[in-house]
Amino acid sequence: MSVAVFIDGAEGTTGIEIRERLASCEGIETVTLADDRRKDVDARRTAINDADVVILCLPDAAAKDAVAMIANDRTRVIDASSAHRTADGWTYGFPELGFDVANARFVSNPGCYPTGFLALVAPLVRASLIPADWPLTVNAVSGYSGGGKALIARFESEGDLAFRGYGYALGHKHVPEMQRHAGLAHAPVFAPGVVNAYRGMVVEVPLHLAALPARPSRTALLDALHAAFDGAALVRVHDEAADELLLRTDQPPSDALDLYVFADATQARLVATLDNLGKGASGAAVQNLNLMAGLDPLAGLRV
Ligand SMILES: NC(=O)C1=CN([C@@H]2O[C@H](COP(=O)(O)OP(=O)(O)OC[C@H]3O[C@@H](n4cnc5c(N)ncnc54)[C@H](OP(=O)(O)O)[C@@H]3O)[C@@H](O)[C@H]2O)C=CC1
Ligand SMILES: CC(=O)N[C@@H](CCC(=O)OP(=O)(O)O)C(=O)O
Structure with a gap:
């Protein structure tokens, strides 16, 4: 049936x-x-x-x-x-x-931005590598289809829009679910923007590793993400480093959620890429x- x-x-x-x-x-x-x-x-x-x-x-x-x-x-x-x-x-x-x-x-x-944020942060909080009361920031860009029909019409009619920063009043509607489902005591500072690509997004959480009580290494961060997601068909944790991550204006549809940890001894940039219309x-x-x-x-x- x-x-x-x-x-x-x-x-x-x-x-x-x-x-x-x-x-x-x-x-x-x-x-x-x-x-x-x-x-x-x-x-x-x-x-x-x-x-x-x-x-x-x-x-x-x-x-x-x-x-x-x-x-x-x-x-x-x-x-x-x-x-x-x-x-x-x-x-x-x-x-x-x-x-x-x-x-x-x-x-x-989940919201599209929180999908990236939570995949990066929730496992690290659960593993006590990031304390629940840590002040976090999330910087992100989305393809313009993330704003639905109205934003698609705007980007496609104005033609020359390269970037739209927004959420400057803070209190974006995705912040409560990021805080709740990562188990955070404080709302993260959320800085979203839209770029002139139809679909796709890049979500980044910067971390001062040397200031964290656990002082986690890149390996420790990656191990926690692998422990959370190995076996999940749509989530890929990348061990390799990359020099650049690209989002193309004609980015193909995807249901993957790709997670990266870029780090040196004292700082890290946790990055998630996904299709806002796919896994998002x-x-x-x-x-x-x-x-x-x-x-x-x-x-x-x-x-
Ligand atoms: N776009 C994205 O990347 C993501 C979107 N979402 C969420 O998914 C939801 C849909 O988003 P999205 O598809 O982008 O939005 P769209 O604006 O593209 O589509 C919304 C649809 O809902 C219809 N609609 C509006 N009001 C009513 C109503 N009262 N009764 C029946 N239909 C109605 C609209 O009609 P009409 O065609 O006449 O305007 C439109 O077809 C939103 O809540 C959005 O925040 C979540 C994650 C990602
Ligand atoms: C680019 C853009 O405008 N994105 C939307 C979020 C898209 C999305 O995830 O929809 P939900 O709000 O239902 O989660 C925004 O920031 O409001």
């Missing part, structure tokens, strides 16, 4: 990519609404309550409204928005960090759906 999956927001940037992936997945019946009904509340309510799993690819407010429409004790939810990432009753959709996605009813996908959004949603529905864990994923 197939699993009925309703994609709410199937015409958006994330929704389209999930729809395309599920089209080739066995055991899934994908449900979407016709263009003239996709924002109709009654049509959405019916589709939500008929589905085994609903994947929400909506702005936060619409995602909250969708959850409030559930009138049964059966429909399961994967929310791609940031509405429920620290909410009670929701499971954080990062299975490689130990969250029990397979048995959850309400799953909140639609890839994570499909990965979580596979786990929740007991399907092939890698169905629909690019490994």
Whole structure:
């Protein structure tokens, strides 16, 4: 018997990519609404309550409204928005960090930036190489599809935008989930930016190794990341050093999450690269759906 999956927001940037992936997945019946009904509340309510799993690819407010429409004790939810990432009753959709996605009813996908940040930092906090009360900074750039249809239209219409720094008011919506799921006492300082590439992102956490109580070596940091992720199909910990990391304007889609540790004796730069629309959004949603529905864990994923 197939699993009925309703994609709410199937015409958006994330929704389209999930729809395309599920089209080739066995055991899934994908449900979407016709263009003239996709924002109709009654049509959405019916589709939500008929589905085994609903994947929400909506702005936060619409995602909250969708959850409030559930009138049964059966429909399961994967929310791609940031509405429920620290909410009670929701499971954080990062299975490689130990969250029990397979048995959850309400799953909140991680944000794209937090996916990189948490992969780098959570294992090091858990291994006591970074104290939970350490003041951390995260610098990151994203492809412009990270801002959905509105930012895609802006970058593609203005044409000459090379970089957009933002989040200068601090309090970016991704900061609470970074703090919560890394187990940090203080919110990290988050400095995001957008570059003129459609997809892809680079997330970096600088560290003063010599100031850390554990004074960890590069090897110790890498060992902790290997211990956390060896065996995870989508996460690759790189032992080799690199002179440069490139993000191309026509970066191909990917579901990989690549982790690097660059360091000398006193300083380190922890770097994660990923596709904001892959492991940062639609890839994570499909990965979580596979786990929740007991399907092939890698169905629909690019490994
Ligand atoms: N883009 C990314 O890299 C990532 C996005 N996310 C999150 O995923 C969610 C979707 O993002 P994204 O796909 O980029 O956004 P888009 O703006 O590309 O798509 C959002 C879609 O939701 C539709 N929509 C808006 N309001 C409603 C409503 N009330 N009822 C039904 N449909 C509605 C929009 O309709 P219309 O087409 O008419 O505008 C649009 O198709 C967001 O919460 C985002 O923050 C998470 C991780 C990464
Ligand atoms: C480039 C860009 O604008 N990115 C978005 C985040 C994209 C994403 O991860 O979506 P969620 O907020 O649902 O997690 C932002 O910074 O608001």
